[in-house]
Amino acid sequence: MSELSWINRWPLAALALGLSVGQALADKVSTFALDNGLQVVVIEDHRAPVVVHMVWYKIGAADESPGHSGIAHFLEHLMFQGTKTVPPEQFSKIVAAQGGSDNAFTSTDYTAYFQRVASDRLDLVMTLESDRMHNLNLTQSDVDTERNVILDERAQRTDSDPGSLLSEQMAAAQYMNHPYGIPVIGWRHEIEGLSRQDALDFYHANYAPNNAILIVAGDVTPQDVLALAKKHYGPIPPSDKIHDRIRPSEPPQLAERRLVLADERVAQPYVVRNYLAAERNSGDQKDAAALTMLAQLLGGNRATSVLPRALEFDQKIATYTEASYDGVSLDQTTFTLAAVPADGVTLDQVEKAMDAVLDQFLKTGVDAEEFARIKAQVKAEQIYSSDNTQGLAHRYGMALASGLTVQDVQAWPDLLQAVTAEEVMAAAKTVLDRRQAVTGWLQTEGAAQ
Amino acid sequence: MMVRALALMGALICLALPLRAAVAIQEVTSPGGIKAWLVENHDIPFTALNIRFKGGTSLDASGKRGAVNLMTALIEEGAGDLDSQAFAAARDGMAAEFGFSSDSDGVSVSARFLTDTSAQATDLLHLALTQPRFDAKAIERVRGQVLQNIASSAKDPGTIASDLLSQAAFGDHPYGSSGDGTADSVQVLTRDDLLAAYHGALARDRIYVAAAGDISATDLGLMLDKLLGDLPATGAPQPADVALTAKGDVTQQSFPGPQSTISFYQSGIQFEDPDYFAATILNEILGGNGFSSRLMNEVREKRGLSYGIDTSLAAYEHAELLAGSVATSNEKAAETMQVIRDVWADVAKNGVTQKEVDDTKTYLTGAYPLRFDGNKRIASILVGMQMLGLPVTYPTERNAKVDAVTLEDVNRVAAALLTPDKLTFVVVGDAVGVVSGN
Numbered sequence: 001m002s003e004l005s006w007i008n009r010w011p012l013a014a015l016a017l018g019l020s021v022g023q024a025l026a027d028k029v030s031t032f033a034l035d036n037g038l039q040v041v042v043i044e045d046h047r048a049p050v051v052v053h054m055v056w057y058k059i060g061a062a063d064e065s066p067g068h069s070g071i072a073h074f075l076e077h078l079m080f081q082g083t084k085t086v087p088p089e090q091f092s093k094i095v096a097a098q099g100g101s102d103n104a105f106t107s108t109d110y111t112a113y114f115q116r117v118a119s120d121r122l123d124l125v126m127t128l129e130s131d132r133m134h135n136l137n138l139t140q141s142d143v144d145t146e147r148n149v150i151l152d153e154r155a156q157r158t159d160s161d162p163g164s165l166l167s168e169q170m171a172a173a174q175y176m177n178h179p180y181g182i183p184v185i186g187w188r189h190e191i192e193g194l195s196r197q198d199a200l201d202f203y204h205a206n207y208a209p210n211n212a213i214l215i216v217a218g219d220v221t222p223q224d225v226l227a228l229a230k231k232h233y234g235p236i237p238p239s240d241k242i243h244d245r246i247r248p249s250e251p252p253q254l255a256e257r258r259l260v261l262a263d264e265r266v267a268q269p270y271v272v273r274n275y276l277a278a279e280r281n282s283g284d285q286k287d288a289a290a291l292t293m294l295a296q297l298l299g300g301n302r303a304t305s306v307l308p309r310a311l312e313f314d315q316k317i318a319t320y321t322e323a324s325y326d327g328v329s330l331d332q333t334t335f336t337l338a339a340v341p342a343d344g345v346t347l348d349q350v351e352k353a354m355d356a357v358l359d360q361f362l363k364t365g366v367d368a369e370e371f372a373r374i375k376a377q378v379k380a381e382q383i384y385s386s387d388n389t390q391g392l393a394h395r396y397g398m399a400l401a402s403g404l405t406v407q408d409v410q411a412w413p414d415l416l417q418a419v420t421a422e423e424v425m426a427a428a429k430t431v432l433d434r435r436q437a438v439t440g441w442l443q444t445e446g447a448a449q
Numbered sequence: 450m451m452v453r454a455l456a457l458m459g460a461l462i463c464l465a466l467p468l469r470a471a472v473a474i475q476e477v478t479s480p481g482g483i484k485a486w487l488v489e490n491h492d493i494p495f496t497a498l499n500i501r502f503k504g505g506t507s508l509d510a511s512g513k514r515g516a517v518n519l520m521t522a523l524i525e526e527g528a529g530d531l532d533s534q535a536f537a538a539a540r541d542g543m544a545a546e547f548g549f550s551s552d553s554d555g556v557s558v559s560a561r562f563l564t565d566t567s568a569q570a571t572d573l574l575h576l577a578l579t580q581p582r583f584d585a586k587a588i589e590r591v592r593g594q595v596l597q598n599i600a601s602s603a604k605d606p607g608t609i610a611s612d613l614l615s616q617a618a619f620g621d622h623p624y625g626s627s628g629d630g631t632a633d634s635v636q637v638l639t640r641d642d643l644l645a646a647y648h649g650a651l652a653r654d655r656i657y658v659a660a661a662g663d664i665s666a667t668d669l670g671l672m673l674d675k676l677l678g679d680l681p682a683t684g685a686p687q688p689a690d691v692a693l694t695a696k697g698d699v700t701q702q703s704f705p706g707p708q709s710t711i712s713f714y715q716s717g718i719q720f721e722d723p724d725y726f727a728a729t730i731l732n733e734i735l736g737g738n739g740f741s742s743r744l745m746n747e748v749r750e751k752r753g754l755s756y757g758i759d760t761s762l763a764a765y766e767h768a769e770l771l772a773g774s775v776a777t778s779n780e781k782a783a784e785t786m787q788v789i790r791d792v793w794a795d796v797a798k799n800g801v802t803q804k805e806v807d808d809t810k811t812y813l814t815g816a817y818p819l820r821f822d823g824n825k826r827i828a829s830i831l832v833g834m835q836m837l838g839l840p841v842t843y844p845t846e847r848n849a850k851v852d853a854v855t856l857e858d859v860n861r862v863a864a865a866l867l868t869p870d871k872l873t874f875v876v877v878g879d880a881v882g883v884v885s886g887n
Contacts, residue, residue: 047492048822089750093741097808099815118815148753152708156756156776160606160706218822264705267604268597303537312590313534319594342593373541380544380563383495387823 030222037210043217051218070186083135110401162263208239217393280327288327290427299323366421479670485658496662506628515630516646526587649685659831709878717769736760782880797867800860
């Protein structure tokens with residue numbers, strides 16, 4: 001679910017859409033599996049005595065059972081409530097006492113936990129993380145307190161933010177059958193009903209080595225990681241309850257959907273449109289590569305891309321435009337366009353102007369010079385991205401938890417480089433179909449549009 | 450994606466690990482006399498460069514609030530013969546990345562460029578820094594964006610709280626208002642105002658430079674002369690120091706929605722103060738170190754009042770404060786504020802424990818070397834160290850300074866620094882019963 005981030009005037013990270021992971025790094029990445037099914041990826045970077053340790057479970061909000069929205073995220077919080085040997089809320093304190101930091105996050109397709117510590121503390125964080133993979137211990141009072149925390153989290157992140165509420169409503173309209181229509185944090189009335197037993201059931205059904213990926217990145221060797229992984233994760237038995245993730249799929253979408261969310265807290269109206277779009281699939285990433293390049297051509301550069309050039313520079317009808325697409329997703333994802341109208345311009349006017357620009361783009365095609373610049377940036381991103389080991393670990397984790405392989409990740413930069421202008425235009429013609437799109441207007445309450 | 454907690458603050462954080470070659474800092478002086486710090490590493494064929502001009506939005510002339518902010522935003526909007534789009538195309542064609550930003554203490558320029566094209570990237574960045582065009586069209590377009598940001602900030606509870614806090618703490622000093630300016634002040638800025646802001650802010654008498662990556666000391670020196678050598682020698686005078694005002698009262702501004710955003714502050718401590726490290730440990734225990742802090746325990750873990758709460762010691766160029774923030778539901782705001790006051794008073798009166806001090810020292814000293822990973826991070830950290838006036842040897846000495854702090858030091862500083870009756874609150878939201886005594 002993309003968020004409109006137009007408040008940042010300088011989106012330095014124009015290329016932060018998962019454009020690439022360096023092929024140049026391939027020799028620094030090792031992968032193997034333990035007998036119990038745990039997949040292990042090691043990324044070496046010996047420049048600083050630091051290691052990032054991550055466990056990604058191939059279970060996310062889109063795997064929740066009906067009526068239990070938010071349970072994946074709730075369990076993620078409860079994973080810090082202790083085990084048979086580690087008291088509640090001590091996990092992060094033990095890591096912090098070693099100078100480390102830790103956190104966790106939940107998405108539609110995965111739940112992940114990570115720590116960042118000095119590289120000689122890897123043994124300690126593996127001890128802790130492997131322990132809570134199979135020894136979680138929950139008291140009723142801890143569960144009740146934590147439920148209040150996530151209700152406050154929902155209030156802070158979603159209910160207080162009209163833009164987030166619009167995103168939530170749009171996803172619900174986008175996916176008529178697939179669970180991506182349900183928010184990761186959950187619907188408030190369902191979060192209120194989540195019980196200790198719900199959390200334990202979800203835990204026992206999904207947390208097991210054969211449903212997890214271990215990623216260790218930094219100042220380590222594959223041999224050392226393998227030995228430590230065998231010691232800590234090796235003894236945990238695999239689960240026989242892990243199933244392939246086959247979710248309800250979308251029926252053919254035949255009709256455009258439109259939403260208006262009006263809220264007195266809205267300072268800046270905008271229009272945002274999500275088109276249903278293909279995702280990256282293992283061994284089959286070409287369509288996604290073309291869509292990635294399409295997003296860059298339409299909006300990747302704040303001055304020279306198609307949308308800002310036409311709407312911001314030439315027509316001066318918008319003050320911000322966006323085109324974004326992230327193909328890392330287990331199931332069908334979305335391609336997003338957005339525009340913030342200039343002062344005195346209505347949402348209807350800016351949306352019509354955006355559609356006229358898209359129509360024109362479909363006729364005139366790809367600007368060859370812009371396309372060459374984007375390819376130069378894709379190539380450079382392979383070099384720049386290797387400066388951030390934690391970022392690399394994150395990219396491998398997301399990809400592997402979303403049905404891709406290490407080979408797919410490493411093939412991606414070359415696939416982007418190989419995309420032709422014709423393939424971009426074919427992708428554009430397929431994806432820019434309003435019958436498969438949801439268009440949302442965020443506007444100030446009472447505003448005439 | 451739901452991140453479990455607000456990112457732990459990138460605070461000063463250790464083990465007694467010796468720092469390895471990754472932070473072997475070289476002091477470089479260019480042939481033309483520009484000083485810089487360098488961490489040389491040839492593993493990856495690019496260099497990260499960070500330049501900071503001290504002063505920033507606090508240099509805005511009277512009646513020209515927002516000039517430095519708008520000026521900084523326009524540096525990449527065309528230079529020399531290149532208009533906005535031609536400049537962007539030139540930069541992207543060589544896959545260089547430039548960032549320009551301003552805050553209340555400086556204008557920052559960050560760059561990443563590939564070794565292959567470092568000469569061309571230097572030329573282009575030089576053009577932006579020395580011959581920005583400030584085209585009328587670009588000014589109007591970017592002014593429109595800034596005005597929208599200002600309008601959005603006026604409806605963002607976090608920004609409203611932060612602005613109210615600044616105003617209460619610093620009054621008429623530039624720190625007391627947003628560097629973005631107001632709609633009225635930005636609306637009337639002229640091209641001449643922007644040129645004046647540019648000449649005042651970007652000068653050689655206020656430059657701090659650091660680089661990390663695939664470049665030698667000799668090449669860096671030559672590059673800096675080319676890049677910065679023909680900037681003017683002097684710029685606008687720096688602002689004066691300001692005494693902080695903290696009355697211990699509560700200001701509330703209504704804001705629709707289920708939650709209230711609460712900011713709070715009192716006076717802080719200078720970085721140069723011999724008790725700074727004791728105060729740092731105190732802040733970590735109070736509310737700095739996320740999950741382990743007193744406030745996090747009382748507010749989130751014991752009572753589930755909020756998703757998170759944190760405090761930080763903010764040392765600006767001309768003032769310092771101890772501040773924190775929390776968001777909570779309207780009906781729990783009063784209780785949350787009372788918990789904060791109680792924790793404040795308890796720590797001031799009874800101090801902290803030996804175990805808390807020991808744990809915090811282990812944490813701070815263990816985390817410190819973990820910061821120095823990656824060229825981009827290193828370049829940024831090194832500029833910050835120079836702004837604080839630290840020597841290049843600081844990374845190897847810093848943990849010993851933390852370790853030297855005793856429980857008695859922390860409790861002495863807690864008693865002297867923490868002033869529960871001066872703890873001043875700003876509440877943005879429709880919480881009931883938070884303003885008393887008026």
